[in-house]
Amino acid sequence: xxxxxESARPAVILFSGGIDSATVACVAQKQGFAxxxxxxRYGQRHEREVEAARSLARAMGFSSHQVxxxxxxxxxxxxxxxxxxxVPKGRDEARIACGPIPETYVPARNTIFxxxxxxxAEVLGAEDAFIGVNALDxxxxxxxxxxxxxAFEAMAKLATRxxxxxxxxxxxxxxxxxxxKAQIIRWGIDLGVDHSSTWxxxxxxxxxxxxxxxxxxxxxxxxxxxxxxxxxxxxxx
Amino acid sequence: xxxxxESARPAVILFSGGIDSATVACVAQKQGFAxxxxxxRYGQRHEREVEAARSLARAMGFSSHQVxxxxxxxxxxxxxxxxxxxVPKGRDEARIACGPIPETYVPARNTIFxxxxxxxAEVLGAEDAFIGVNALDxxxxxxxxxxxxxAFEAMAKLATRxxxxxxxxxxxxxxxxxxxKAQIIRWGIDLGVDHSSTWxxxxxxxxxxxxxxxxxxxxxxxxxxxxxxxxxxxxxx
Numbered sequence: 001x002x003x004x005x006e007s008a009r010p011a012v013i014l015f016s017g018g019i020d021s022a023t024v025a026c027v028a029q030k031q032g033f034a035x036x037x038x039x040x041r042y043g044q045r046h047e048r049e050v051e052a053a054r055s056l057a058r059a060m061g062f063s064s065h066q067v068x069x070x071x072x073x074x075x076x077x078x079x080x081x082x083x084x085x086x087v088p089k090g091r092d093e094a095r096i097a098c099g100p101i102p103e104t105y106v107p108a109r110n111t112i113f114x115x116x117x118x119x120x121a122e123v124l125g126a127e128d129a130f131i132g133v134n135a136l137d138x139x140x141x142x143x144x145x146x147x148x149x150x151a152f153e154a155m156a157k158l159a160t161r162x163x164x165x166x167x168x169x170x171x172x173x174x175x176x177x178x179x180x181k182a183q184i185i186r187w188g189i190d191l192g193v194d195h196s197s198t199w200x201x202x203x204x205x206x207x208x209x210x211x212x213x214x215x216x217x218x219x220x221x222x223x224x225x226x227x228x229x230x231x232x233x234x235x236x237x
Numbered sequence: 238x239x240x241x242x243e244s245a246r247p248a249v250i251l252f253s254g255g256i257d258s259a260t261v262a263c264v265a266q267k268q269g270f271a272x273x274x275x276x277x278r279y280g281q282r283h284e285r286e287v288e289a290a291r292s293l294a295r296a297m298g299f300s301s302h303q304v305x306x307x308x309x310x311x312x313x314x315x316x317x318x319x320x321x322x323x324v325p326k327g328r329d330e331a332r333i334a335c336g337p338i339p340e341t342y343v344p345a346r347n348t349i350f351x352x353x354x355x356x357x358a359e360v361l362g363a364e365d366a367f368i369g370v371n372a373l374d375x376x377x378x379x380x381x382x383x384x385x386x387x388a389f390e391a392m393a394k395l396a397t398r399x400x401x402x403x404x405x406x407x408x409x410x411x412x413x414x415x416x417x418k419a420q421i422i423r424w425g426i427d428l429g430v431d432h433s434s435t436w437x438x439x440x441x442x443x444x445x446x447x448x449x450x451x452x453x454x455x456x457x458x459x460x461x462x463x464x465x466x467x468x469x470x471x472x473x474x
Contacts, residue, residue, distance in 0.1 A: 068307075068308040069306065069307075069308055070305075070306075070307055070308070071305040071306055071307070106356070107355070107356040107357075107359035107360050107397065107398075108352055108353070108355040108356030108359060108396060108397060109356070110396070111352040111355055111356070111392070111393070111396045112349070112352040112353060112356060114352075115345055115348040115349040115351075115352040116345070116349060118344070118345040118348055119343075119344040119345030119346070119348070119349060120344075122344035122345060123344050142395065142396060142397055142398060143395075143396045143397070145395065147395055148392070148395040148396055151388075151391050151392040151394075151395050151396075152392050152396075154388050154391065154392070155348070155385070155388040155389050155391070155392045156348070157388075158379065158380075158382065158384055158385040158388050159345060159347070159348045159379060159380045159385055159388075159389075160344065160345060160379055160380070161344075161379060
C-alpha cells in the first residue's frame with residue numbers, strides 16, 4: 001500500500017481539514033496522486049482546525065503533511081485573523097451566499113496559500129496542486145473564481161524552474177469549483193469522506209465545540225440538510 | 238514632515254535591507270509614496286539581514302514596517318533555507334551572473350513575497366508595491382523577469398476586492414529591473430542611500446561580519462568596484 005503511494009505522482013493538497021479540502025484530497029487520491037498536504041496556521045482564533053487537519057491527513061494516508069505558520073494576523077483586515085473584528089453570527093443563509101464580500105474574507109489568502117503550494121510543488125517535483133474552492137465561495141470571495149485560478153497558473157508558469165526549463169507548469173485543480181455545499185457533501189459520502197472528522201467552525205466555544213452560528217456552521221448545516229444527509233457535527237447551538 | 242508622509246499615497250515595499258531594496262525604498266519615497274515595509278524572516282541562516290532591515294526602515298522614516306515570519310525552510314530545496322545544502326563560496330563572477338539557476342534560488346520566493354504584499358496592500362488601501370529585482374537576478378532566477386511581474390499583476394487584478402470592485406489593481410514597480418549592480422549603487426549614491434547600513438551576505442561569520450566569499454558578497458564587491466565607489470563593507474575576506 002505504502003509503496004504504491006510512493007510510486008504515485010505527487011500532488012500538493014491545500015488542506016484545511018474542512019469538508020471541502022477533505023473531499024478534494026479524496027478526489028486526488030482516487031485519481032492516483034500521492035497526497036502532500038499543506039495546512040496553514042494563520043492567526044485563526046482557534047487551533048481546532050489545525051488539529052482536525054493533522055488527524056484527517058494521518059487517517060487518509062497522506063505521504064506527507066506540513067503545517068506552516070504564517071502571519072496573516074499581522075495585517076488585520078479580516079474577522080478571521082483580526083481579533084478587533086467580530087465573527088458575524090446568526091446571519092441569513094441567503095445573505096451569506098449572495099451578499100457583498102464578507103467580513104471573513106482574508107486579503108489575498110488564496111494567493112498566499114497557492115504561492116506556498118507552488119514552492120512546495122517545485123521542491124517535490126509535483127506538477128499538480130488541489131484546492132477546495134467552490135461555487136458557494138466565489139459568489140463572495142474574489143480569489144475563488146475560475147478566472148483567478150487560470151491567471152494564477154499563467155503566473156506560475158513564469159515563476160519557477162519548471163517554466164524556464166520547459167517542464168509542465170503547475171496545474172491548479174479545483175474539482176469543487178462548480179459545486180454547492182450539498183453536492184460536495186453528497187460526493188464526499190460517495191467517496192468515503194469521514195465528515196465527522198472534518199471541521200468548519202470559524203469561532204468554536206471555549207469547550208471546543210463548533211458554535212453553530214457563524215457563516216461557516218450555518219452553511220454546513222444547510223449543506224447537510226439539502227444533501228438529505230445526517231449531520232454528524234456536535235454544534236453548540 | 239510626519240504629516241506629509243501620512244497624507245502621501247501608501248506603497249508596500251518588499252524590504253530585505255540589502256542594497257537593492259534600500260534603493261527601491263528611496264526611489265518610492267522620492268516619488269512621494271509613504272513607505273510600508275515588509276521584511277520576511279524565512280529560515281535564513283542568520284538574523285543580521287532582518288536587523289539591518291529594521292534599523293534602515295527606522296532611519297529612512299518608513300510609515301510602518303512589518304517583519305513576517307514564514308516557514309520556507311520547511312520545504313528545503315535551496316541553499317538559503319536548507320541547512321543540508323552548502324552556500325557556494327568563492328565562485329567566479331561570470332559564472333554567478335550567467336550560469337544556470339543558482340543553488341540559492343528559493344522556490345517561488347518572489348511569488349510568496351508578492352502574495353503577502355498583495356494582502357498587505359489591500360488592507361492598507363495601497364495600489365502600489367515596490368520590489369528590488371534586477372537584471373543581474375533575472376539571468377538566473379525565473380521570478381525576477383519582467384514577464385513574470387506582469388503575469389503577477391494580471392493575477393492580482395482578479396485576486397482581490399480591488400479587482401471585483403473596479404478599483405485600480407495592484408501595480409508592481411520594479412525600478413531596478415534593467416539595472417546592473419554598479420548602476421544601482423551609483424543611483425543609490427545619488428539618492429542618498431546609506432550603503433554602510435545595508436546587508437548582502439548570505440552566510441556571515443560567527444562574529445557577524447559579511448563573509449566576502451558567497452555569491453552575494455562577490456557581486457556586491459564587483460558592483461562597488463564597477464561603480465567606482467568606495468565599498469564601506471567590513472568583509473571577513
